[in-house]
Structure formats: structure tokens, C-alpha cells
Amino acid sequence: MNPLDQESFQILNKARELNICHNRLWAAVGKNLAHIWPDPSLIERPNSRGGYNDHTKCTIKGCVYSDRNFTGVRQRHECGGSHCLRLKALFSRSELERAVLREGCTAWDLSGVHLLKQPLQYMAISHVWSDGTGTGAWEDGSVNQCLYEFFVDIAHQLECHGIWWDTLCIPSGKAARNQATKSIQAAYENARVTLVHDLFLRNWQWNPETACFAILMSPWFSRGWTALELLKSRKVMVIFKGKKGPVLKDLDEEILAQDDEPDGPRKEASLIIRRLRRSVSTLDDLLRVLKPRHTSWGDDMSNIAALLIDSEKKENKQETFKNVLRTIGMISPGHLFHNAITFDDSFTWCPVDLLNDMHLTNSDCSLEVLNNGDIRGKWLIVPFSAKFERVLMLDQLHDMIRVKTRNALRSPQQCRLLADCSEASVNRVLLVREITKDQFEYIAAIALSQKLEAGSSRFRMNPNVTIISGPNAKGIPIGSKQTANITTSQDETLHSAIWKGDYNLFQRLLESHSIESWDELGRRPLHLAAERGHQRMVNDLLHRGADSAAKCHADRTALHEAAWSGSATTVKLLRSGENVELKDSVGDTALHIASRMGYAHVVKYLITRHTVNDRNKNGLTPLHFAAMYGHTEVADLLKDAELEAKVRYFGWTPLHCACDYGDEDMVRSLISRGADVNAEDDIVRWRPLHFASMNGHKLIVGLLLAEGADAAPRDTHGWTPWGFARINEQKELLDLLPPDDAWSFPDESNWTSLHCKAINKQPGFTQGLARYDDSFDRWMYLENIRLRKGPLKFAAKANLEVAVQQFLRARNTGEEEKKKLLHWAVEHRCRALVRTLIDSGIDMETTNQYGETPLHCASASGDHVIVQLLLEAGAKKGALDSARAMPLHSAVFNARTRAMGLLINAGAPKEATDENGHTPLHAAVLSGSLRAVRLLVEAGVNKEAKDREYLTPLFLAIKAKKAHIARLLIEEGANKDTCMSPDGTTPLCWAVEQGNEKLVQYLTHAGADKEISNRKMTPLLIATSLGHEAIVQFLIEEGAKIEACDRDGRTSLLIAAKSGNEPIVKALVLAGAYKETKSPRETKTPDGATTLIHDTVPGLLRYCEQWKFSPEMFKPRNTPYDLEVDPSDDPRLNRIGGLTPLHWAIINGHESIVRFLLQSGARIEARDIYCMTPLLWAVSKENERLVRLLIENGADIEAVSWNQRSPLHWAMFCGNRSIVRLLVEKGAKRAYHDEYERLPWSTKSYKSLQTSDVKELRQLCKPRLRFRKFLRSRGFFC
Structure with a gap:
């Protein structure tokens, strides 16, 4: 081996000793292992680190864990066991699916009840499913309470209002899930911060020199989805192991090496990570990012590739890869030189397994990818001849490719060789089949046993070579109009461009958008640029005159946001004497924020003589924040800070906060600077030693004692540090502290709210009560210092479970008292007390004065955690209260949808009825809760059930005027008729x-x-x-x-005309209503009831028999007017008869309706059953205006009624002189006789009759005379 190989071999051996995966190490840098290998002495030994798999069997070719499916791994617990609750009633799946389908925000608010409303900011979680942070084998949308609260605490620390976590924010339904995965990149792109959670990193001791190497070796970095999440995220926080639990570190500002740092392993590792933060625009970029990564599902890699380059996902991974290549648009000739099976329909030059079989190249992208899969560009072409066949290394080809190649070589006259123009010497070629002069079909890429010179005369350069994807295929460039749509963001505003970090779009929009416009949170472009840490954008905005002192709705300036982001370069651009001292709505300066976040590199630029001791509304100085979060480096920079500054309300000094957190170096630093080790707070006179003792910080207790701290100080209620150590079972401290012989479990008079919290064994005592946010109820502790109702009930209300257990053990509570406590705890939502009482084996079916069990009460109050505790403990779901209502009724009546979901999932009866016959669905309708109704409908309840009044839920909703609920029921299929x-x-x-x-x-x-x-x-x-x-x-x-009749035979037009509703009359007439329809004829029986007189002879005979008339006395007689119906009239006239709409309008004096009906063609001579025309009715009603109107429209002034009276007779009978005069003027005959042979002039005026005469006349007319008149009018003689 050469020296380099020997060094690499030694590094691999050392990595195996440290249980570092060889495959991940090799994937990072290949042979150049020494470039990123840190000092091994800085890496913890395997036995001192947890959260690791055994990687001693891994090789540089593969990791034994890379292809395992971790989606079913059991979800982890942060509480150290499995005693905590599994949240099931939060994170509504139906609400999530609706949000996904309408492309809304899918991040949950921190309560888990509602989806977050943007632009409120959220934290996205990038995690490793193998760590147990996925759904696991549990039902969709459920999560361990301790794990969720762990992430919520971090979200509070990072000032986020919600969480996006794929475990909770991607639905399981196929359609919604596919839609959600298409926009998963937007969830990270729009997040305020992305949190990286990996147990490998959580158990790696934070050290800036090894942090980058740890990230490269982590399972998180090796996963495929990481590439997408890391690329799209703007601000990334990584969890490492700190001295006292997890610590958060900013990837860009604290982990990665800066440009001015010397070369070394940290900088090399940083460059690898930074490459992954760049955008992916070329095929080489895509291969470089995804080749070394793995996923649990095969199709995920193609989906990730599509999302990385903003390409559309297709129905299968092959089509998705093709669309990825279309979107990229350009490739290098070197990408075609591979030995892999290719697609056979289109893209016949591309490997089926694109990511594994296509190789990285270093040449320019000179080939254009066309829409149908053809590629066009410049190649060197060599005509094929027999001598070339000898240098083709066919034995190195895949078997199937070799067969395809030999088949092509059987027609050598059609074969050509293509070579890369960028290579000076040719040692590989493409074998193609010529289709036309410039079009070729791809056969194979073949290595040559003998190099050829590219400058040889045998080579001919052609700049327009097209390698087609099928016979006679014609390609279209990807950039043309015929290609798939390339969409752009609909929200191309200046704010969105800054938030997404798109500097090119930012520059374009800067010319046309106002730099002082603000969003819904009052943030201006400068705020967003500062928060995102975009130095160039901040610089451009400042040069254009952006106001650096402008505040958002939370009173924060751009400097505040820059301090939160940890960007030192941005802070330097924005800082000025005035800006540094500005405070936000909670009184924090930029220095407060940087100190809380632990950004020492930012803090040093913000320290001034005034800001170092500035206090926020809680009285916290920057040093308090540094002490309570253990930021020693920040505390050292705040050397001029006041050491005895006290927190408002509580009076804690920075040393109190440091002793509570437990950072020994911080405590030692503060003491060395002169902090008082015996300082007392302002409420219960606690000293730093009390805090160290109650939290079990042994080293700090020893340090305080060595520095002269009083070993046995008593607070205002007699508590000593030894007493806290004893009650919190800190056994190691009992030997360090002098025993308190007088100590016993304090009685109720010696307790305060702070003591209750102190014995609950929860870290971060000072953080929770001193910081200014909604995650802790600080006022609850301040207002209950004396605990008037006793420590047990306070601890129960504050959900201090450990304290509750202590009190119950100390009180030796009896069974009856426990039952009362259970109802009290349920009523006041005291989860800790309920859990403790359930664990003690209490009877859960005990009832109160209303017959309600604890499950009834919990369902009514809506505390889903207590409902779940009771259900899991076996509480009866079908228990009845005094109104025969079940727990589900109680939840529904009070619109407690989360409790409803738990009860339904647990099998509670969904069709049970209470004393009013109401099912839960009826109750949901009455409660007016749309969510409750939807939940029940989705659970499959009967939508047609009827209550005691025979009302269905739909009818009940309509009757109660709850249109939104009625609409939902109809949409879900409730019967409408x-x-x-x-x-x-x-x-x-x-x-x-x-x-x-x-x-x-x-x-x-x-x-x-x-x-x-x-x-x-x-x-x-x-x-x-x-x-x-x-x-x-x-x-x-x-x-x-419009011709439908009521039970009295009246149509809508008759009703409208009678009531005088002109708009309705007009609407009906214009719609074609029959204007001559008549109301039914009717008479009065002796008992006063109205009956209809039928036109049929049998009807007449029955009526005659009833009133003792002889049918023989009737005989037809001729009348002076024709009663026959005009054949042109509607036949309905014979059946209906009676008053027409025109009659009714005249009778009731509706002049405008009369005028309209006449204009619309109503028959002016229509007669009712008494042969009364409209004119006769107008005269009898003494309406001169209507009489005149009718005469002007051609009414017959000689028409007579059933008694042969003309209008003039009626006018004389009514004694209306003006109408008589009008009729005479219009030519009415004065010599016409009525049935009694009387002339109009001899008719006695009705008005001149005495009252007795009127009564006598009426009596005579009822009923015989009226019936005779009726018969005469119908053509009979009587």
C-alpha cells in the first residue's frame, strides 16, 4: 500500500473501534478519509454513547441498516418508560385531510387542537424513523405525550407557534397522502426553523470540532429525505448532547466552519454539508446528492428526485425519472456511457435505475433533452467498419446489452460510432444505428481496447445529432410550449421571495414592490431578510433606504430578528446605537434574544454600557438568560453585567438560575466574579443551595459549600436544602449536607405553590416561571403562595404528578375521600391527580348527585387526557345518568369533539337515546357544533333516527335555524324529503x-x-x-x-291577488300563471262550516234531500245571458268556477293589481258563481276608482248578476251617488228591470233601511233564499 492507502486503512480500523459506519464514512469522501477524520481523542468511546446500532459489520459497499424498513419501529418515550399517555384525541385526521386537499397549511398549533393559521410561524421536524419518532405500529395521528411535549418545549424555546411533523401532518388516506407528499418540500421551505432530531447526534457530545463529522456519520444524513429537507430549509437547528441534557446548535452559524477558519477536517466536512444546501439544477447535482443515500421505500427516491428539482411526480418511478430528466433539460455526453439496461419505449438511452446506474461526469451539459426523450447536441461521428469491431470490448457488456449489440452489428452499414467532443483521446464510444443523416438510435456504450485520436480525419463533428427514443420519433425541446407545464409560484411577492431565499426573484421584485409594506404580523421585508440571515438582501434593502428601526406588531425591529437568527454578519449591518437599545413587546433587546439563544458570536456585537444590564418586563437581564440556559461562553462575554440583579416577582439572581440549571462551569464563573453564594430571593428566601439541592446537582452543592455557603439555611417556612434532598430522594446529597433532625414531612401550613413545584422533580424551574410566554402559568404560582385550599389541590390543579403522589401517601387518604377527590379532580381537570387515583385502584363508577360518573363529567368538560385515562382504566362507556344520557351524550351536548373521538373509537354506543329520544347526532345538532356533527357522521351513525317528536337530525337542524349543520347533513346523504x-x-x-x-x-x-x-x-x-x-x-x-292548489282549491295567483301582494302577482303572471282560474264555490251549513257545492247532479240531489227541497220543483229556464262556457276558454274553468284573481283584487281594493291584470289580458267580463262581473263587484264595493278603471278598459256596464241587477241597480241599492252619476254619464240603461221587475229608480237604497230591516232581510236569505238564488244563477227555475 502507498502511504495514503495505509492511512485510510488505519482510519477504517479506528472507525470500527468507535462503531462508526464504514459505508457512511466512505460515502462522504471516498478514498480521501483523512480529509474529514477528526482527532479520535475528541470522539467518545462506544460504551459511553447511547442510541447507536452496531455498525461493526458494515463495509464500504453497504450499511447493514441502510435498506431496512423502520416505519414500524415502536415510538420512543422521553419519560424513560412507557407510563405516559398516548395522545389520541388530538390532530384530527379529517381536518388534516381537508387542509391537504385544499392546499392549506398542515402544521398543527402547539395544543394539537387546530391547524396553524399562517403567517404564524412553525417549526418543522426532520427526523429518523429508526429512532422511534415515526408513527410506528400505532394508529394514524397518535403520539406519545412525553415525545410531543419534548418537541413542544423546543418550539417554545425557538419562539414558534406550531409544529410540522410528518408523523402527524401527513394523512394516511391515499389521495390526501399523495397530495401531501407532493408539497412536502414547501413544509420545510416555509418553516421558521427546521429541527434535526437523530439519537446518534443527541448522544454525541457537543464539540464544534467534531460536530460536522458527527452529522456526516449520522443515520439522518444518510437518508434520502434528508437531502430534500436540508436543501429546502433556511434555518436548521441540530440537537446534540450537552452537559445537562440536549442542546440546540445552529447549523450555519455554530456547526459549520466559517470561511475565515483554517483548513482542516472540520472545514472539509463543512464543505460536504454546504454542497447539500445548494440548489439542485443539473443531473450531476442530483446524482451527487442522492447516490449515497437510502430510503425505506423503493419509490421514495424517485419522488425525492422530483421534489428536489420541482418536477411533477408521476404514477410510477420510471415515469417520474423521465419527467425529472425533462425538467433538468440538459445532460452531459458522459451520462450516456453506462453499462445498464435502458427504457424500451422512450428515453432508450437512460438506465432504468437512474440513480444507481448513471455515473457522475465532469464535462459540460451540452446535450438537450427533448420532451419525448430524444437528446440533441454535438458529437463526433465515425462510420463503422470491420476494423473497429476488433477494438470493441463486448465482453464487458451486460448479457442483454451484448445480444442487442451483436444484432445491430449484423448490419454494419447502418452502424455509427459517436464520441464525446470534449475528450482529446477516445477510449469509449456509443454504438448507434443511423436512421437519417442527423438521427440515430441508441444501441450501447462500449469501451475500446485501443484509444483513438479525436483529431483524426476519420471523425466528423456534427452539432445537430439527435439520438431518438423510438422509431421515427420527433422530439420537442423541453423549453417549448408543448412540454409539461412549468409552474411558477402564485405568490411572487417580495415577502415570499425573501422568505424562500430566492435572491434573483428578490432583485426583480425590488424594483416594483414597496420595501416598507408589511404582512399580517406587521413584518417588513427587512424583518424577514434579517430573520432569514440573508446578508445580501439586508444590504440591498438598507441601501434603498429601508427603515432599520421599524417595528412589527410584536414591537421587534430587524435587529431583534437578526439576533434570533444568529447571523453575525446581518447583526453588524443593522446595529446602531439606537437600534441596539430598542425593546420589543416583552421588553427584550436584541442582546436578550441572542443571550437566550446562546449565540456568543452575536452577543459580542450587541454589548453596550446600557444593554448589558437592561431588564425586560420580568426583570430578566441578558445574564439571567445565559445562566438559566447554561450558555457559559455568553456569560463570560457579559463581564460587566450586574451579578445581583433580581428577577421581577421572584427575586432570583443569575446564580440562583445557574444553580437550578446545573452547569458547574457557569456557577464557578459567577462565583469567581463575586456572586453572593448566600443571596436570598424575595418570596420564600431560597438561596442558591436550595436550588442545587432540590435538583440533585451534587457537584454544585459541593462547590457552594466550598465557597462558604451556609449549609443549613431555612426558608420562610422552615425548609432546608437537606429537606429538599430528602423529599426528592437525592441520596447522594444527604451525606454532603448536615442533617435536619427536626425535619419531617411538612404539614399543610408549611407549603407554598413554589414548594409544590420544587418537589415535582421537573428540570428548568427558573426557566418556566421567569420567561415571558404562555407555556407556563407564572401567575398561578404567584397568586397561590399561601395555598388557602391546601397543597394537594394546588398540586393537582398545576398537574404536578410527583407532588400529588407525595401528598396522597403522606395523608393516607381513605376510599370515600378518594371518590370525592376523583370527581373534584375530573371537574377541575387535574390530570395528575386522576392518574394517581386510578393507579390506586379506585372505583370509577361512583356517581355524583346527578347520577354522573367521572367519565360523564370528563366528557362534558372535554379534557381528552382524563377521558383517555378513564377509558384505558376500564370505565363504563354505556353508563346512564339521571337523564338517561351516556358519556357520549355529555361530550356531544358540550361539543367536546376530542372526547367524542376517544369514546367513539373505544366503542361507545352511537345510537343510544336519552329521555327525550335524542341520539348523539340529535344532541350534536342542538349543540350547534359542526365538528361534532361531522365526527359522528364520519363514524357512521344513523342520519334518519327520530326523537320522541319524530324529528330527524336534519329536520331538527332546520327547525333550530342551524343552516351550516343542515348543509353538512344533506351533503352526507340525509334524506331531504x-x-x-x-x-x-x-x-x-x-x-x-x-x-x-x-x-x-x-x-x-x-x-x-x-x-x-x-x-x-x-x-x-x-x-x-x-x-x-x-x-x-x-x-x-x-x-x-305555479298552478298547484291548496286544500281549498286556490292557486298561488288567487292567494297573491287576494292578499294584495303585487310583486308576487307580477312574478306569477310573467311566469305564465293562468289568470282566469277561479276559487271554489262555497256555502255555509247550519253549523257554520264551509262546504263546496259540486256541479254534478248527484251533488244537487243530496243537497236538496238534506234541506227538504223537492227536485221536481226545479226546471231549466232561459236566462237573458248565456251561461255556457266559451270553447276557447281553459277547460279548468268548468271544474273550478268562482272568483278569478281579478275579482279578488277588486273585492279587496288592490288597484295596482287590477291595473296590472287588465294590462296582462285578464278577462274583464269573467263571472263568479253569482254571475258577478268585476264591474258589478267594484260597484257593490263602492270603489269609484276601480269602476272608472274598468269602464275605461271596456267593461260591460249592462252586465247583470244572478238577480238580474245591472251595475246601475247595485249603485242605487248601495246609495252611491257618484257611481250612479258615472254610470249614467257612460250610458247605462235606466229602464232595465231586475228579477222583481223593478227599475233602478224604484230600488230602495240599502243604506236607507233600518237596522231591524237589515237583520230581517239577512234572516230571510239564510239559507233557502241564498240556495234558490244560486240555483237560478245556474239555469234552474225555483
Whole structure:
């Protein structure tokens, strides 16, 4: 071996000792292993690192774990066991699928209840499924509580409002999943930060010298999806092992070597990672990125390739690869020199396994890929001859390719050899078959046993050679209009260009967009450029006059965002004396933010005499942040900071915070600078030693004692450090601290809220209560210092599980008290107490005064965690309360959809009814919760169930005016017509009665029957009678029958004319309503009931028999007017008879309707059953305006009624002189006799009769006289 090979061999042996995969090491740099190999002394031994697979069997050819399917790996626990809850009620799958299909945001807010509304910012997670951070074998959308809370805590630290995690954000349904994977790159591109989680890296001790090497060796870096996620992510944070748990490090600012650093392994490793951060534009770029990587599924690599270059994914990976090549558009001649099976329909020059069989080249991309798979470009052409056959190394070809080659060589006159123009000497050629002068068919790539000189006269250069993909194929360049659509972003705004880091688009848009425009969060372009760390963009915006002091809605300047991003170059551009001291809405300066994030390289540019001791609204200085997060390097830079500055409300100094975190170097640094080791806080007089003792930091306890700290200080309630160590079971500390002989488990009078939290064994005590965000309820501790209701109930409300267990053990709680506590805990959502009581074996079917079990109460309150705890412990899902409601009813009535999901999945009865006959679906409708209704419908409940009032859920929704729920039920297939109430009302009839136009429209468009009758009233008749003009117009347009009759035989036009609704009359007439339809004839029986008089003879005979008339007394007689129906009239006139719409309009004095009907052609001489014409009715009603209008329109002034009275008779009878005068002026005959042979002048005025005479007249007319008159009017003599 040469020295280099010997060195590589030694490195491989050392890597095996350190359990580092040979395949990953070789894939990174090949033979140049020494370029990235760090000092082995900086790498921990395998027995000191966890989270590793055994890689001692791996070789440089392959990793034994590379092709394994890790999607079924059991999901990991961060709590160290499997006692924590598995969250099942969050992350709604249906809501996620709807968001995917409408291409909305699929990141969840930190509560897991709702999808995040952009532009709120989220954290994307890039992880390794083999670590147990995938779905595993569990149901879709469920996750271990401890694992999710681990990521939520990091999201809070990075100031993100949501999380995108493929485990929770990619649905399992085929259509939605395919749609989601097509846009997976956008999830990382739009994220504020991408978090890299890999157990290999989490267990690698943070060291800037070895961090890049660790990333190259990690399983995360070897996976195919990593390439896409890393390329699309703008800001990447990686989790490493810190002194006190995981630490976050910025990939670009803290991990990768900077340009001014000396050459060495770190810089070489950084260059490899940086190459992966560049965009992929050529085939070589794609091969370089994906060749060394692996996935669990075969098709994933083709999908990743398509996403990397923004190409469209096809139905199979071969078609996807072809589309990738079309999108790339240009390749190198060297890519065609391979020994692999190619496609046989198109792209016949391309290997089927593109990523594995096509080789990287170093030559220019001079060949154009056409749309159909042809390639066109410049080649050297050599005519084939027999002497060339001797130098072709056919034995090196694949068997199938060799057979294909020999078949082609049987026709040597058609064969040609193509050589790469960029090679001076030719040692490989393409064997092709000539189709035309410039078109050739690809056969094979063959090596030559003897080199040929490219400058030989035998070679002819042709710049327009086309290698076709099939016989007579004609290609189209990928850039032409006939190609697949190349889409551009619809949101090509300046903000989006900055966010995505597209500098070319940014420059184009800069000319046409305002640099002071802001988004929904109030961020200007300069804010976004600073947050993303785009130095060139920031520089361009500043040169154009962007206001560096402008604030967003959170009062942050661009400098604040630059400090958060950790970009020192951007901070230097933005810093100024004024900007450095500006504060955001929580009082943080840029120095506060950089100190909290631990960016020492940024902190040094922000320190000024004023900012070093600036306090935010919680009284925190930058030194507090550095101390509570263990950023020793930052603390050392803050050398002028005040050491005894106290946090607002609590009074903790930086030393208190450092002792709580547990960083020995930080504590030693603060003490050496003069921090007081006996400083007391302002509430319970805790000292740094109390914090070190309650958290079990043995080395810090020893350090404080060595520096003169009081070994047994008592706080305001008598607690000593030894007492905290004892109750928290910190056995190592009990020997260091002097024992407290008087200590016993404190009684309830010696507890505060802070003591309860102190014994809960949770890290980050000061972080949670001092930082300014919503992740901890700081006020809860401040307002409950004295614990008026006792420590147990406070600890339960604060969900301090360890503290709850301590109190229950100390109190020796009895069974009856536990039952009361269980109901109290459920009512107040005290999850820790509920879990503890369940573990103690308590009876979970105990009831309260309303007969409710704990499961009823938990379902009603909607605490999905407690519901899940009770269900998993065996609580009865079918228990009944005093109203015969089950837990599912309780959840539904209160619209607790997460609790509903748990109960349904657990098998709770979905069709059970309560005392009102309501099923859960009825209850969901009454609650008005669309999500609850949708959840039940998706669960397959009966949508046609009826309650005690025979109402279905759909009818109940319409009756309760919940249109959105009715719409959903109809969409899901609820019957729109047969769900009638007891009186026969359909949903459409009800909607019409209520005048709900939108609901009427929706029901009609959904297919509801427009002719179903409700009490013999169709929807159109109902709308007409109630005067709903818009609904009438809509129903007419939708084709409702306008001649339908109600149970009294009236049409819509009759009803509208009688009620005087002119718009409806006009709409009906214009729609073709029959204007001569007549209302039914009717009379009064002795009991006052209305009955219809039939036209048939049997009907007359029955009526005569009833009133003791003799049929023989009737005989036909001739009348002075013709009662026969005009044959041209509608035959319905014979059947209906009675008053026409024109009659009713006149009777009720609706002049405008009369005028319209006359203009529309209504018969002015139509007669009712008493032979009364419209003019006669107008005269009898003494309406002079209508009389005049009718006469002007040609009404017959000599028409007579059943009693032979003319209009003049009626006018005289009514005593209306003005109408008499009008009729006389118009030529009315004054000598016409009525049935009593009286002239108009001899008719006694009705008005002149006395009241007694009127009564006598009326009595005589009922009923015999009226019936005789009726018969006479019909042609009979009586």
C-alpha cells in the first residue's frame, strides 16, 4: 500500500473501534478519509454513547441498516418508560385531510387542537424513523405525550407557534397522502426553523470540532429525505448532547466552519454539508446528492428526485425519472456511457435505475433533452467498419446489452460510432444505428481496447445529432410550449421571495414592490431578510433606504430578528446605537434574544454600557438568560453585567438560575466574579443551595459549600436544602449536607405553590416561571403562595404528578375521600391527580348527585387526557345518568369533539337515546357544533333516527335555524324529503315558512322535492301566502308548479291577488300563471262550516234531500245571458268556477293589481258563481276608482248578476251617488228591470233601511233564499 492507502486503512480500523459506519464514512469522501477524520481523542468511546446500532459489520459497499424498513419501529418515550399517555384525541385526521386537499397549511398549533393559521410561524421536524419518532405500529395521528411535549418545549424555546411533523401532518388516506407528499418540500421551505432530531447526534457530545463529522456519520444524513429537507430549509437547528441534557446548535452559524477558519477536517466536512444546501439544477447535482443515500421505500427516491428539482411526480418511478430528466433539460455526453439496461419505449438511452446506474461526469451539459426523450447536441461521428469491431470490448457488456449489440452489428452499414467532443483521446464510444443523416438510435456504450485520436480525419463533428427514443420519433425541446407545464409560484411577492431565499426573484421584485409594506404580523421585508440571515438582501434593502428601526406588531425591529437568527454578519449591518437599545413587546433587546439563544458570536456585537444590564418586563437581564440556559461562553462575554440583579416577582439572581440549571462551569464563573453564594430571593428566601439541592446537582452543592455557603439555611417556612434532598430522594446529597433532625414531612401550613413545584422533580424551574410566554402559568404560582385550599389541590390543579403522589401517601387518604377527590379532580381537570387515583385502584363508577360518573363529567368538560385515562382504566362507556344520557351524550351536548373521538373509537354506543329520544347526532345538532356533527357522521351513525317528536337530525337542524349543520347533513346523504314532522312538514316547507331564503335555495339545489305538500300546501303556496317574495321568485325560476292548489282549491295567483301582494302577482303572471282560474264555490251549513257545492247532479240531489227541497220543483229556464262556457276558454274553468284573481283584487281594493291584470289580458267580463262581473263587484264595493278603471278598459256596464241587477241597480241599492252619476254619464240603461221587475229608480237604497230591516232581510236569505238564488244563477227555475 502507498502511504495514503495505509492511512485510510488505519482510519477504517479506528472507525470500527468507535462503531462508526464504514459505508457512511466512505460515502462522504471516498478514498480521501483523512480529509474529514477528526482527532479520535475528541470522539467518545462506544460504551459511553447511547442510541447507536452496531455498525461493526458494515463495509464500504453497504450499511447493514441502510435498506431496512423502520416505519414500524415502536415510538420512543422521553419519560424513560412507557407510563405516559398516548395522545389520541388530538390532530384530527379529517381536518388534516381537508387542509391537504385544499392546499392549506398542515402544521398543527402547539395544543394539537387546530391547524396553524399562517403567517404564524412553525417549526418543522426532520427526523429518523429508526429512532422511534415515526408513527410506528400505532394508529394514524397518535403520539406519545412525553415525545410531543419534548418537541413542544423546543418550539417554545425557538419562539414558534406550531409544529410540522410528518408523523402527524401527513394523512394516511391515499389521495390526501399523495397530495401531501407532493408539497412536502414547501413544509420545510416555509418553516421558521427546521429541527434535526437523530439519537446518534443527541448522544454525541457537543464539540464544534467534531460536530460536522458527527452529522456526516449520522443515520439522518444518510437518508434520502434528508437531502430534500436540508436543501429546502433556511434555518436548521441540530440537537446534540450537552452537559445537562440536549442542546440546540445552529447549523450555519455554530456547526459549520466559517470561511475565515483554517483548513482542516472540520472545514472539509463543512464543505460536504454546504454542497447539500445548494440548489439542485443539473443531473450531476442530483446524482451527487442522492447516490449515497437510502430510503425505506423503493419509490421514495424517485419522488425525492422530483421534489428536489420541482418536477411533477408521476404514477410510477420510471415515469417520474423521465419527467425529472425533462425538467433538468440538459445532460452531459458522459451520462450516456453506462453499462445498464435502458427504457424500451422512450428515453432508450437512460438506465432504468437512474440513480444507481448513471455515473457522475465532469464535462459540460451540452446535450438537450427533448420532451419525448430524444437528446440533441454535438458529437463526433465515425462510420463503422470491420476494423473497429476488433477494438470493441463486448465482453464487458451486460448479457442483454451484448445480444442487442451483436444484432445491430449484423448490419454494419447502418452502424455509427459517436464520441464525446470534449475528450482529446477516445477510449469509449456509443454504438448507434443511423436512421437519417442527423438521427440515430441508441444501441450501447462500449469501451475500446485501443484509444483513438479525436483529431483524426476519420471523425466528423456534427452539432445537430439527435439520438431518438423510438422509431421515427420527433422530439420537442423541453423549453417549448408543448412540454409539461412549468409552474411558477402564485405568490411572487417580495415577502415570499425573501422568505424562500430566492435572491434573483428578490432583485426583480425590488424594483416594483414597496420595501416598507408589511404582512399580517406587521413584518417588513427587512424583518424577514434579517430573520432569514440573508446578508445580501439586508444590504440591498438598507441601501434603498429601508427603515432599520421599524417595528412589527410584536414591537421587534430587524435587529431583534437578526439576533434570533444568529447571523453575525446581518447583526453588524443593522446595529446602531439606537437600534441596539430598542425593546420589543416583552421588553427584550436584541442582546436578550441572542443571550437566550446562546449565540456568543452575536452577543459580542450587541454589548453596550446600557444593554448589558437592561431588564425586560420580568426583570430578566441578558445574564439571567445565559445562566438559566447554561450558555457559559455568553456569560463570560457579559463581564460587566450586574451579578445581583433580581428577577421581577421572584427575586432570583443569575446564580440562583445557574444553580437550578446545573452547569458547574457557569456557577464557578459567577462565583469567581463575586456572586453572593448566600443571596436570598424575595418570596420564600431560597438561596442558591436550595436550588442545587432540590435538583440533585451534587457537584454544585459541593462547590457552594466550598465557597462558604451556609449549609443549613431555612426558608420562610422552615425548609432546608437537606429537606429538599430528602423529599426528592437525592441520596447522594444527604451525606454532603448536615442533617435536619427536626425535619419531617411538612404539614399543610408549611407549603407554598413554589414548594409544590420544587418537589415535582421537573428540570428548568427558573426557566418556566421567569420567561415571558404562555407555556407556563407564572401567575398561578404567584397568586397561590399561601395555598388557602391546601397543597394537594394546588398540586393537582398545576398537574404536578410527583407532588400529588407525595401528598396522597403522606395523608393516607381513605376510599370515600378518594371518590370525592376523583370527581373534584375530573371537574377541575387535574390530570395528575386522576392518574394517581386510578393507579390506586379506585372505583370509577361512583356517581355524583346527578347520577354522573367521572367519565360523564370528563366528557362534558372535554379534557381528552382524563377521558383517555378513564377509558384505558376500564370505565363504563354505556353508563346512564339521571337523564338517561351516556358519556357520549355529555361530550356531544358540550361539543367536546376530542372526547367524542376517544369514546367513539373505544366503542361507545352511537345510537343510544336519552329521555327525550335524542341520539348523539340529535344532541350534536342542538349543540350547534359542526365538528361534532361531522365526527359522528364520519363514524357512521344513523342520519334518519327520530326523537320522541319524530324529528330527524336534519329536520331538527332546520327547525333550530342551524343552516351550516343542515348543509353538512344533506351533503352526507340525509334524506331531504321523507324526514317529515307529524303534521307532514318537510324541511323545504319549514324553511319556506321561516323565510330562510338561503336554506330554501340550498335544499332546492340539493334536490328537495318542490311539490311535496304540507297540509295540502306546496312550498310555492306557502311562500305566496306568507308573502316571501324572493322565495316565490326563486321557486318559480326552479320550475315549481305555479298552478298547484291548496286544500281549498286556490292557486298561488288567487292567494297573491287576494292578499294584495303585487310583486308576487307580477312574478306569477310573467311566469305564465293562468289568470282566469277561479276559487271554489262555497256555502255555509247550519253549523257554520264551509262546504263546496259540486256541479254534478248527484251533488244537487243530496243537497236538496238534506234541506227538504223537492227536485221536481226545479226546471231549466232561459236566462237573458248565456251561461255556457266559451270553447276557447281553459277547460279548468268548468271544474273550478268562482272568483278569478281579478275579482279578488277588486273585492279587496288592490288597484295596482287590477291595473296590472287588465294590462296582462285578464278577462274583464269573467263571472263568479253569482254571475258577478268585476264591474258589478267594484260597484257593490263602492270603489269609484276601480269602476272608472274598468269602464275605461271596456267593461260591460249592462252586465247583470244572478238577480238580474245591472251595475246601475247595485249603485242605487248601495246609495252611491257618484257611481250612479258615472254610470249614467257612460250610458247605462235606466229602464232595465231586475228579477222583481223593478227599475233602478224604484230600488230602495240599502243604506236607507233600518237596522231591524237589515237583520230581517239577512234572516230571510239564510239559507233557502241564498240556495234558490244560486240555483237560478245556474239555469234552474225555483
